[in-house]
Amino acid sequence: MDLPRGLVIASFLVSVSLFVGGEPDPNVCIPAPPTGEGPPLPKLPTQYRLRIEANIKNKDYSLEMQEYLDEPGNRGAADTLSRGFESHTSYDYKTGQSITTVGDRCFVANMSTTPFNLYGFELVDGSPHIGGINDIFTFGGKYNETYIGQEYVRGILTNHWQNCMYIESRNQTYLLDYFFSIPSHKTAGGGAEIPVRAVMNGTGQTYVPGPGGEPIPLPTRHSFNHIYDFFEVIPGPVTEERAFEPPLGFVCEDRISEQPFPELFDMDVFNVGVELAVPAPANRIYSIWEYYNYKANIVAFQYQPWGVGEPTDPLKEVHDYNLGLSFQIDIAKSSCKVGPIPVYTGEAGSDDGEHVYLRSISSFLQLGKVNWVYEGQSIRRKIPVESWIAQINDYDAGPGMTSNMTLEYFFANESWSSAAKFHHAVNHIPVALDVSYTIKGNIPIPIKSSVSQHFFALNYDAFNPYMTDVSVCYDSKDSKELAIDMEQKYIFDVYVQNSTNSFYFGVVNSLAKAANVTASRISSPLAIEGSSGLMTIYFKLLGIPPVQGDVVNMTQQITLDESHQKLDKSINEGLMITFRSEGQIVDLPVARKSLRADFVAPVTSGGFSVGALVGMGIGMFVLGVLIAVGVVFGMSRMSKGPFSYKTQE
Known part of the structure; x- marks a missing residue:
């Protein structure tokens, strides 16, 4: 039956492509031009929300719908409650797809081939374009309405x-009655002459489903009677x-993604903070800085850590993928546990279940392996965001276990700014990640849960x-305390004071490269400027840990004495401390032949301990993708740790 499209869902219609000949049913009505006089027809809004x-x-059931129309925006949607089931259908005419969600299921249809679309x-x-408002309601001058009173x-x-409507292709005849509030009536939504009720009474061809589900006409007809009451009619933008x-x-x-996944910024060095919400039965909130x-x-x-x-x-944990070692440090007690990096830690990858790589x-985002689909816009923490969703199946979640995961990444709208955007022109700032997952395999019953993370x-x-x-x-x-002098004078206030993190970061990486060791073997840098303006940098050069790591393609480390000699040679040949200050790369020369192990640190107020800066940067960004799995099995990072070796405790 050809019902007013703005009033019903697809399940109401028996849309038939088969042509059925016939004539209007004279017992119902005969289509004719309008008769008599009446007020002007109400003007229907091109944007509205209504219930x-x-x-x-005639079938003894009812349902409720919430309709949304944006004809200028070429889109429509409807929420439906029918027989205890809720569904949502969106009609995106830019992609030509309608998407219906019912329970945990989703159905995608091509509107150009679907027999019925709510909005035409x-x-x-x-x-593709949405139907005109008069055609959606089957109301307007071309439908020959007669004013009744x-x-x-x-x-x-x-x-x-x-x-009076006659649909020849379906052999349906019906009277369509519309009731609009009079112009002087003050409506709750503020609109004038809004629809209050529509009634359909008529007869139509009877059909039964064929072997393949196709409708087959019978030589009988049936009567139908539908009543539609309109509430909360609010014209204007939704x-x-x-x-x-x-x-x-x-x-x-098969959902079409309207926008590609954001192009990733060059993230060689970054840090970010995460609040991790783990729902029942854990009901916990964790904070982690990465x-x-x-x-x-x-x-x-x-x-x-917290909990019983x-x-x-x-x-504090440090994972050095040059050594394949994890250092877990109790900050208050200054104690340490050292062992191989756990294979199933969040940022670690492993191809054989024994050896790891960063x-x-x-890889975290499974780019090129999964299909990230644009979900549109929403709000998180009062920030307008855009999100993308992807499904990962049979992910390795541990020995004998796999996980099916749904990932949703939320990025701040490009109109919003941040320090990362201001300093680095990063247009998409990550705001949140939602992970839903089911773990199965070497466990009594599958574990199904979800985790929300905010960055x-x-x-x-x-x-x-x-x-x-x-x-x-x-x-x-296993360590040597060393010192070097900088060639230029009076540079502490210019570079160290104004670019503290960047300067010390550059010191560690420059010295590590010069000594041919991993950066974790350069520690405790401290710059002090004496009364003469000469700046000295004190630091520790560490040896080789007496623990075997588990990294793939382990970087061969030279001994403490060899690295000392290598560093001395590099300084005497002309070593630069390279770092970034105020957006520019700075190279500061180290004084030749200044490396020494016998010294007494001068006492001066110009000193600046890098250790005092703990907590300035915080975070965990990409690790959040997989940390949900770790949460289920006890949050190993929040526990005493899986470390089996110790060099000091």
Whole structure:
């Protein structure tokens, strides 16, 4: 039956492509031009939100709908409650797709081939377009409405129009009655002459489903009677969040992505903070700070464990992928545990279940392996965001276990700014990540849960090198305290004071490269400027940890004495401390032949301890993709750790 498209959902219609000959049913009505006089027809809004109660009287059931129309924006949507089931259907005429979600299922249809679309379908200059408002309502001058008069509907005085419709292809004849509030009636939504009720009475061809589900006409007819009551009719732009988009969290097969996943910023060095919310049965909120240095192949994170049986002191972990070692440091006790990097830690990848490597950013996001689909806009923490969703199946979640995960990444709208955008022109700032997952395999029953993570203080600048300092894990026999002088004078206030993190970060990486050691073997840098203006940098050079790591393609490390000699040679040949200051690369020369191990640090107020800067940068960005799996099995990072070796405790 050809019902007013703005009033019903697709399940109401028996849309038949088969042509059925016939004539209008004279027992119902005969289409004819309008008769008599009446007020002008109401002008229908091209944008609105309204609620409908549909009573399908001849089938003895009813349903409710919330409709959203934006004809200028070429889109429409509807929420439906029918027989206890809720569904949402969005009609995106830019992609030509309608997307319906029911429960946890999603259905995608091509509107150009679908027999019925709630808001119609037409081609305008070859492009899909929503139907005109008069066609959507089947109301307007071309439908030959006859004015019947005024009558009360639900206590509202209305103007009543009626027309006779005959749909030849479906052999349907029906009277369509519309009731609009009179112009003087003050409506709740502020609109004038809004629809109050529509009634359909008629007869139509009877069909039964064929072997393949196709409709087969019978030589009989049936009567139908539908009543549609309109409530909360609010004309004008629709302001409800995501009214025209499918609900978040649905991976819809064959859905067209309107925008590609954001292009990633060059994230060689970054840090970011994360608040991790783990729902029932855990009902916990964790905070973790994470630091990534891809140039040095090292990551670090700091957190405060809590819970029954958990350590009470803040912990810092450093994973050095040059050594394949994890250093877990109790900050308050200055104690350390050292062992191989756990295979199933968040940022680690492993091809054989034994040896690890630091995963790339694209690997975290499974770029090129999964299909990231644009979900549209929403709000997180009062920030307008855009999100993308992807499904990862059969992901290795541990020995004998796999996980199916749905990932949703939320990025701040490009109109919003941040330090990362101001300093580095990063247009898409990560705001949140939602992970839903099911773990199965070597466990009694599958585990199904979700985790929400919010990102804070994303910083692409160099971070405090204290975060990768592992000197507490070495004793005096495995380290040397050294000092060097800078060639230029009176540079402390210019560079160290104004670019503290970046300067010390440059010191560690420049000295490590010169000594041919991993950056974790340069620790505790401290710059002091004496009264003569000469700046001296004190630091520790560490030896080789007496623990075997588990990294793939382990970097061969030279001994403490060999690295000392190598560093001395590099300084005498002309070594530069390279770092970034105020957006510019700075190279400061080290005084030749200034490396020494016998010295007494002068006492001066110009000194600046890098250790005092703990906590300036915070974070975990890409690690959040997989940390949900770790949460289920006890949050190993928040526990005493899986470390089996110790060099000092």
